[in-house]
Amino acid sequence: MQNPISNDLNDSATITPEAELLLSEVAQYLKPEDVTLLRNAYFFGQKAHSGQFRKSGEPYISHPVAVARILGELHLDAITLTAALLHDVVEDTGIQKQEISEKFGSSVAELVDGVSKLDKIRFQTKADMQAENFRKMLLAMAQDVRVILIKLTDRLHNMRTLEVMSPEKQHRIAQETLEIYAPIAHRLGLENVYQELQELGFCFSYPTRYKVLLKAIKAARGNRREVVGKILDAIRQRLQEAGLDAVVTGREKHLYSIYKKMVEKHLSFSNVLDIYGFRVIVRDVASCYVALGALHGLYKPIPGKFKDYIAIPKSNGYQSLHSTLLGPYGLPIEVQIRTHEMHHIAEAGVASHWLYKSKDLDAGMNDLHMKANQWMKGLLETLNDSSDSLEFLEHLKVDLFPGEVYVFTPQGKILTLPRGATVVDFAYAVHTDVGNCCVAARINGEISPLRTRLRSGDRVEIITAPAAKPNPVWLSYVVTGRARSSIRYFLRTIQYNESVKLGERLLNQALYSLGANPETIEPAQWEKLARECGVKSREDLLADIALGKQLAAVLAKRLEAPGESDTGMHGKNSITILGTEGMAVKFARCCYPIPGDGIVGLIKKDQGLVIHTQDCSTVVRIKDHKNMDNQLDVIWGEDIDRTFPVSIFTTVVNKSGVLARVTAEIAKADSNIDDISLENDKDYTTMRFILQTRDRHHLAQIFRRLKHIEEIVKMGRIKNQ
Known part of the structure; x- marks a missing residue:
């Protein structure tokens, strides 16, 4: 190995008693050339941190030496100890990663970079910055677990010397330690580090x-x-x-x-x-x-x-x-x-039994390292699926507090899940594709729904269907970060694609109303507009229109490109609702619009296009306030092949069996009941139903059948709920 520091520097520099103690301790298990490497790293760090002091008044180099000593107690390899001695030089001095790589090798440089914070990047909030720091640290950790070992011992020494900080900083750092660092130490089996971090975190959080x-x-x-x-x-x-x-x-x-x-x-x-x-x-x-x-x-x-x-x-x-x-x-x-x-x-x-000295790491990796590696790979998947750092940090905190639920696959493999985990969590733990397509499960041989909570010892077999896809409702009961992240990623992708299509229709409508032809707009115009709106592409711009983040009319004026206008374009001024738009179009629950109703579209920020009936009180209120900017003309398409919810009521004389007759007639009319509520009076009961209907004609058929029940004294459709 090349000598990274010239001899004249070593001769002229002084070494502290703590550093001498470090070198004598690691000499018990490291080779002489490794000890020399550490000595040179110490002198390099001492020079880089020259003139810097900790809050306690000690020279700054005392901190990396203390971190390296803690790692030395765990018998870590020379590369890790070298990186520990240099872990703050990139962040706190003018030293660049490239210089560390040239003097101490790329492995040391990568470890130092993984531990370093992202101070040079500007974030909107301190929470964003901290979340992104964790994101980067854990990304590096997934490549090399030694990154987190250095970070944990760095945090441990900082916690040991936390009394010099202000009470506010003490509390913030201690809470962060209890929420993130101590649980990571526990997940990696570093019991002594875990216990001390918890005790110190408790001491400074609740003195x-x-x-x-x-x-x-x-x-x-x-x-x-x-x-x-x-x-x-x-x-x-x-x-x-x-x-x-x-x-x-x-x-x-x-x-x-x-x-x-x-x-x-x-x-x-x-x-x-x-x-x-x-x-x-x-x-x-x-x-x-x-x-x-x-x-x-x-x-x-x-x-x-x-x-x-x-x-x-x-x-x-x-x-x-x-x-x-x-x-x-x-x-x-x-x-x-x-x-x-x-x-x-x-x-x-x-x-324990550190394996980085091995030439073939995979061949020598024992069961413990394989489990740690699997956990970190899972973190990496969650990292890739999360849209932002704060979301990833939320998933991480969930995964850092696992219970002790051990369940078996049909092949007898054991999966460890947090306490309260459901069938959906299990499915995503098996594989993301299994989770995306799951519809039910057999638990110990019995068919069970997806929201069933698992218990230790359960034998779980997932039932899938090719056409199945994640349901937003799953987010209300899954507990693992992997499941939550995968579901959100899928829903975001589907919603994004649907929003792009809807946004294009909305923008085209606005362009046609200005007499412009969308097909004549050049790619350069799209690129310029996207850049001005702070998005990356035309698709992002269209998705923002559908989600109400941008107004189609405003963007149409900025894009306006005169084209040949003909009478055929007039019909395109209204948006056609087909019922197949998916998550990009929502149907208001205040009025439950169905085909045949006169409808109006309202653009709501982050919700997209919401369809109301024309006589809905929400629409009337907007008209009264003359706030028509976000209102769109919409019409129903032809041959719509799906059902829509509608709310009706029936007031009946209190007699035995009347509810059964009402529900039977609804079923004979080929309608499903989604929800029912009852309000009793002395002589009468009002039944409120949410039914699935195809259109107004189908609803009229339902009412005609209900008229045959003589106990019904009044019935009708409920709007403006």
């Missing part, structure tokens, strides 16, 4: 609550020390009697986990009894189950409080047996049983 709870814990610690000692001795003795060589430790639960339990279960601190946990580490997997049996013989297990994460590991690769036992004095005891290897993975997660 008063933290102090009160810490004081209560210290008081409880003294009262329960003797009991905990007795439990430890009893566990060790029982395991020894079972012939097991085990390491047994007792630990206090972390403050934040106790606080969450108090909040979620509405408990006071005195009611949170299980603030102590016990960990048993044994030789092999078989010994885990032997230890479990021995402890269940010592203390009675609490029903429903056992989880086998060895047979079914968590999504981050974590494996242990968890059981809660009823100890002496009724004190609940939480026990974790695992092997030494499982313990190592639980502490270091994706950083």
Whole structure:
């Protein structure tokens, strides 16, 4: 490897005790040439950050050294540690990525770039900037997980030194840590980093609550020390009697986990009894189950409080047996049983048994790394499907708080989904195409609807149909970011295509009314207009017209190109409604227009074209205010082959069986009932229906059939709801 820094710089520079400590620590597992690389990176960073100081008054170089030391504790490779030492030079100094690449190699440069923020790009809001930072960071992380390892340890050291910041900054950074960084550390299995980030996040988010709870814990610690000692001795003795060589430790639960339990279960601190946990580490997997049996013989297990994460590991690769036992004095005891290897993975997660030194990463990748890689690939898919950074951040937060629902595919493969996940979430977890075409599922052999919530152990088979497509209603009950992102992406694409077609019709109508021929407009005119309106293409411009973001009449005047006008163009001044426009055209629920009604089109911003009846109170109100700019002339097309909802009422004499006769006559008239509501009086009942009809002629047929029911005293169509 080339020597990145000249020897004269090394000779003239000084090295801090912290940096010397870093180099001596990593020398325990790195090669001498790797230590030399780190030494040179330190001098390069020290020179780049010369004259810069942290809020605490320390030289800035102390921060990257501290970050590299945390990574060194996880035994990360030299490339990662080098990037950690240089992770702020691009963002905070005049050093360019290219210079780092030339001196330390492209791998280091890519890692540094992945961690760097986007300060040079201007965003509308701070939220947009922060969301875009996460977006870029996670995009880089999907290419190389070491990016997030550096970012997590960078955040950890910043949290350790957060007291120098203002209270407002402390709260904002701590909340961000609890919402994003701590859960990412958990998903990657970095348990120690995760726990410390949570504790520090809690401390600075709710400082008063933290102090009160810490004081209560210290008081409880003294009262329960003797009991905990007795439990430890009893566990060790029982395991020894079972012939097991085990390491047994007792630990206090972390403050934040106790606080969450108090909040979620509405408990006071005195009611949170299980603030102590016990960990048993044994030789092999078989010994885990032997230890479990021995402890269940010592203390009675609490029903429903056992989880086998060895047979079914968590999504981050974590494996242990968890059981809660009823100890002496009724004190609940939480026990974790695992092997030494499982313990190592639980502490270091994706950083354990680091594989980047391997020439063939894929060949050596173990199950844990594969799971982390799958999760990051899923994030990348969500990233590609999201329209903006804030939406992606919303999906990310959803995916960072998974529950423990483990479901099986028909082939026996286990999928991990968040608690509350539905059939649709499962379908999208299998494949995006499966999710887009799903219509139902078989859960444990029984047909179930798409909104069914899944439970651990369910065996799920998705039923698909080639013509099926995502429904906007799905967004109200899916919980995974992948499902939500895929549904929104599909709906946006469909709506965009439909909006482009409708926008073209609206603009053509406006051009014809000016005596202009749309076909004579040159591409250069479209390009110029799109540029002036701040959109990328003619299609974007047309979609904006359909969604009410641009007025067709205004754009038509700017595009006006005189062409030959003839009498054949006159009929094009009205927009023809065919009922097949999809999401680009909506039918108002205040008046429920159907073919045969006189109709008016209103353009509403971000909703598109909404069709009303001409006598609808909404239209009348607009006319009264002389606000006609967004009103369009629309007419029904011929041979419309679909049904439309319409609202009717019938007032009937209260008699047994009358509702059944009314609904039967509606069915005989070849109409479906979408909704029904009843309003009872002493002698009469008013029934309100929403029916599916083809047109006014079909509605008249329905009323003719209802006239045969002698109990009906009044009926009619409901408008202006």
